[in-house]
Amino acid sequence: MSAYDLLIAPFMDYGFMRRALIACLCLALGAAPIGTFLSMRRMSLMGDALSHAVLPGAAIGYLVAGSLSLTAMGIGGLIAGLSVALLAGVVSRMTVLQEDASFASFYLISLAVGVLIVSLRGSNIDLLHVLFGTILAIDNDALMLIGTITSLTLLALAVLYRPLVIDCFDPGFLRAVGGRGPLIHGLFMLMVVLNLVASFQALGTLMAVGLMMLPAAIAQLWARTLPAMLAISVVTAFVSGYAGLIASYHLELASGPTIIVAAAIIYVVSLVAAPSGLMSRYIRRPHLAN
Amino acid sequence: MNAPAIALENLTVTYNRHPAVHHVSGSLARGSLTAIAGPNGAGKSTLLRAIMGELKPAEGAIRRAVSSRDYGYLPQAADINRRFPVSVIDTVVTGAWKRAGAFGGIGRAERQKASEALVAVGLEGFEARPIGSLSAGQFQRTLFARLLLQDASVIILDEPFTAIDSRTTQDLIDIVLRWHGEGRTVVAVLHDHEQVRAHFPQTLLIARELIGWGPTHEIMTHDNLKRARALAERWDENAPVCAVPA
Ligand SMILES: Nc1ncnc2c1ncn2[C@@H]1O[C@H](COP(=O)(O)OP(=O)(O)O)[C@@H](O)[C@H]1O
Ligand SMILES: [Mg+2]
Numbered sequence: 001m002s003a004y005d006l007l008i009a010p011f012m013d014y015g016f017m018r019r020a021l022i023a024c025l026c027l028a029l030g031a032a033p034i035g036t037f038l039s040m041r042r043m044s045l046m047g048d049a050l051s052h053a054v055l056p057g058a059a060i061g062y063l064v065a066g067s068l069s070l071t072a073m074g075i076g077g078l079i080a081g082l083s084v085a086l087l088a089g090v091v092s093r094m095t096v097l098q099e100d101a102s103f104a105s106f107y108l109i110s111l112a113v114g115v116l117i118v119s120l121r122g123s124n125i126d127l128l129h130v131l132f133g134t135i136l137a138i139d140n141d142a143l144m145l146i147g148t149i150t151s152l153t154l155l156a157l158a159v160l161y162r163p164l165v166i167d168c169f170d171p172g173f174l175r176a177v178g179g180r181g182p183l184i185h186g187l188f189m190l191m192v193v194l195n196l197v198a199s200f201q202a203l204g205t206l207m208a209v210g211l212m213m214l215p216a217a218i219a220q221l222w223a224r225t226l227p228a229m230l231a232i233s234v235v236t237a238f239v240s241g242y243a244g245l246i247a248s249y250h251l252e253l254a255s256g257p258t259i260i261v262a263a264a265i266i267y268v269v270s271l272v273a274a275p276s277g278l279m280s281r282y283i284r285r286p287h288l289a290n
Numbered sequence: 291m292n293a294p295a296i297a298l299e300n301l302t303v304t305y306n307r308h309p310a311v312h313h314v315s316g317s318l319a320r321g322s323l324t325a326i327a328g329p330n331g332a333g334k335s336t337l338l339r340a341i342m343g344e345l346k347p348a349e350g351a352i353r354r355a356v357s358s359r360d361y362g363y364l365p366q367a368a369d370i371n372r373r374f375p376v377s378v379i380d381t382v383v384t385g386a387w388k389r390a391g392a393f394g395g396i397g398r399a400e401r402q403k404a405s406e407a408l409v410a411v412g413l414e415g416f417e418a419r420p421i422g423s424l425s426a427g428q429f430q431r432t433l434f435a436r437l438l439l440q441d442a443s444v445i446i447l448d449e450p451f452t453a454i455d456s457r458t459t460q461d462l463i464d465i466v467l468r469w470h471g472e473g474r475t476v477v478a479v480l481h482d483h484e485q486v487r488a489h490f491p492q493t494l495l496i497a498r499e500l501i502g503w504g505p506t507h508e509i510m511t512h513d514n515l516k517r518a519r520a521l522a523e524r525w526d527e528n529a530p531v532c533a534v535p536a
Contacts, residue, residue, distance in 0.1 A: 040374060163392045166384055169374035177387045178359040224420060226375050
């Protein structure tokens with residue numbers, strides 16, 4: 001088998017592989033930087049919670065459309081995700097519960113309701129699709145939705161970059177100068193939900209945060225400045241997507257989990273080899289004079 | 291005299307209905323340099339947060355000549371995530387917010403000003419260092435450099451020299467005096483009475499109630515300080531409703 005057969009032919013021969021690759025590129029450009037900001041805001045687990053919150057909406061979309069329509073499920077997921085984010089925000093402002101505690105409660109409720117809805121009406125195959133994604137079944141409509149979300153995300157990140165960065169490290173300053181921190185936070189949460197909807201189409205609700213948080217973690221191991229982190233997260237997310245697709249094609253594995261495993265392999269290698277990783281602890285380099 | 295920079299009118303600020311600042315009136319003249327003194331828990335930080343608009347008065351009012359958004363403010367325990375990967379120079383440059391806002395460009399002129407501010411606080415060559423790698427004193431100098439860049443007409447400092455070595459403190463006091471010389475209104479919470487007497491013409495002594503507000507040598511007397519200590523230690527969980535008429 002030539003390198004061409006191994007690495008390029010699958011995408012030349014099959015439209016679904018090309019669409020899957022473009023979906024991965026979009027997710028890398030949008031979801032990975034969002035994940036980096038999430039973890040910089042120390043909200044990594046919030047992304048996970050929100051991704052489960054998307055499920056009941058997707059399930060209802062699936063019921064209404066009567067089939068596995070990614071668009072209907074995407075819209076349903078968007079509504080459910082935003083509702084949970086809003087509710088959790090409101091509850092944390094009105095009660096003694098911190099935002100993460102109220103998130104945890106809401107996403108558990110959402111996940112249970114979602115699985116119930118799917119299992120009531122759908123077959124087990126459908127449940128698996130919703131939970132683990134259908135990246136190889138992404139049609140043109142779904143691709144348009146994902147592409148739109150990615151474009152919006154990049155635009156929003158470019159416009160909001162400065163207040164978002166300041167809100168991450170010095171929210172008090174932003175408040176003092178009248179920088180509308182709560183608005184920035186709200187828009188950011190909106191982007192998180194949008195990108196979860198985009199990546200759940202491809203990777204399923206259980207894996208949706210995978211391409212968001214793993215590249216973000218990898219980026220932090222290698223880079224010390226935010227722009228470098230953002231760039232590394234995009235590149236590793238895309239490389240994982242490409243490698244995962246190739247592996248799932250040749251080895252006939254489910255594509256979503258394979259992509260996440262590819263990212264996980266990069267993560268483990270980085271844990272050991274990155275400048276701030278495990279190996280640096282055991283390599284002694286002479287200290288400097290000044 | 292012209293209109294004051296900030297006037298407090300019978301200001302009361304409470305937490306769960308307990309007053310932390312109680313019926314305080316008075317004003318800060320434009321261009322004045324005022325120390326705020328008082329024991330721990332006297333309500334100094336509460337007073338400053340109310341002036342910044344972070345806490346709403348339970349009673350009374352605060353009149354400001356310019357919006358508190360244009361104040362430079364250094365909180366006592368700044369809620370800053372030091373592990374965030376941002377450099378010293380980028381932190382200082384955020385001080386250009388008033389001119390650049392959320393979207394405006396930050397050109398070479400602002401970067402130049404930021405570098406000069408770093409030189410002024412003795413952090414030349416620290417531009418590219420991540421803030422997480424600084425010592426507490428170096429970080430405090432960074433925040434002062436940002437205040438320099440903010441170019442605010444009112445500057446509010448809450449215990450700016452706590453846990454700072456004497457050399458750094460002296461450098462930072464020089465900056466405070468320079469601001470005073472430039473006609474800015476400066477307010478600083480200080481615990482070192484010597485510093486207050488040496489550098490601050492005006493003092494506001496508070497222990498929940500206002501003990502005194504005026505020229506430092508009239509306020510920082512032995513009797514006043516003793517009264518402040520005694521007042522601050524008073525605390526009644528089941529205090530009755532305050533009877534002072536609004
Ligand atoms: N967030 C809060 N909730 C309840 N009480 C508070 C809070 N912050 C401060 N206090 C109380 O208000 C009083 C004044 O606090 P503070 O203004 O921080 O004092 P200072 O800065 O003079 O040391 C103290 O008795 C303190 O316990
Ligand atoms: Mg205080």
